[in-house]
Amino acid sequence: MLRLGVNIDHVATVRNARGGSYPDPVRAAKMAEAAGADGITAHLREDRRHILDGDIDALMENLTVPLNFEMAATDEMQAIALRHKPHAVCIVPEKREEKTTEGGLEVAREENKLAHYIAPLREVGCRVSIFIAADPAQIEAANRIGAQVIELHTGAYCDLHAEGRFEERDAELKRLTEMATFADSLGLEVHAGHGLTFDTVQPVAALPEVMELNIGHFLISEAIFTGIEPVIHEMRRLMDVARGPTEQ
Numbered sequence: 001m002l003r004l005g006v007n008i009d010h011v012a013t014v015r016n017a018r019g020g021s022y023p024d025p026v027r028a029a030k031m032a033e034a035a036g037a038d039g040i041t042a043h044l045r046e047d048r049r050h051i052l053d054g055d056i057d058a059l060m061e062n063l064t065v066p067l068n069f070e071m072a073a074t075d076e077m078q079a080i081a082l083r084h085k086p087h088a089v090c091i092v093p094e095k096r097e098e099k100t101t102e103g104g105l106e107v108a109r110e111e112n113k114l115a116h117y118i119a120p121l122r123e124v125g126c127r128v129s130i131f132i133a134a135d136p137a138q139i140e141a142a143n144r145i146g147a148q149v150i151e152l153h154t155g156a157y158c159d160l161h162a163e164g165r166f167e168e169r170d171a172e173l174k175r176l177t178e179m180a181t182f183a184d185s186l187g188l189e190v191h192a193g194h195g196l197t198f199d200t201v202q203p204v205a206a207l208p209e210v211m212e213l214n215i216g217h218f219l220i221s222e223a224i225f226t227g228i229e230p231v232i233h234e235m236r237r238l239m240d241v242a243r244g245p246t247e248q
């Protein structure tokens with residue numbers, strides 16, 4: 001079954017705009033859960049621009065579906081992850097000046113450093129994922145340092161679609177397709193995410209090796225107009241149609 005992880009970062013973006021207490025990301029997570037989300041993803045950024053430490057505390061206390069904790073590879077974030085022991089940790093690249101995650105983690109360039117963060121997380125039972133571009137060297141490096149999961153960055157594919165650059169989009173989708181198969185052949189679990197929308201989700205959902213999609217910004221954006229439940233139901237429907245009858 002292809003799982004849907006709902007990223008609630010940008011509920012916190014709206015909340016932090018006024019520095020108050022609503023909209024509450026945890027309430028959004030519980031509503032997403034009730035609407036059928038298989039998991040919740042939250043990215044505690046070093047600059048706390050959206051998800052705050054208290055949100056992670058509250059999510060750990062209140063969720064009944066798994067939490068996928070996204071973090072940069074830093075001592076601060078590893079300590080927080082080791083304290084909470086979430087179901088899953090996804091190590092992502094982070095730059096203060098970025099608007100959102102740009103590109104995947106340069107695993108091949110910092111294997112020893114990343115291995116230092118992965119081992120303790122696995123020892124406490126966290127499933128460790130690494131957020132990477134569709135690149136064989138990065139996938140091989142992720143496998144070498146003990147990641148159980150790789151999450152393929154679908155941002156370039158989505159951006160090319162939005163810009164109407166369909167030939168380049170299809171070439172990126174081909175790379176994602178090939179790398180999903182390659183990662184699976186190494187024994188890695190394959191996830192995908194970033195920028196996915198109703199218009200772009202199905203070709204990625206149709207990749208048989210992909211076990212989980214993490215989707216946030218678009219879902220939260222649409223939920224402003226239709227509410228969380230209908231938007232999650234529609235994304236789930238699109239994913240199921242893409243996957244075909246054998247997977248439901």
Ligand SMILES: CC(=O)[C@@H](O)[C@H](O)COP(=O)(O)O
Nearest residue numbers: 009043092100101131193194
């Ligand atoms: C890694 C990824 O693509 C997202 O989960 C990440 O959270 C994006 O960063 P923002 O949520 O800050 O846009």
Ligand SMILES: NCC(=O)COP(=O)(O)O
Nearest residue numbers: 007193194195214216217
């Ligand atoms: N790892 C991707 C994720 O959690 C959601 O990314 P987006 O849909 O908010 O771009």
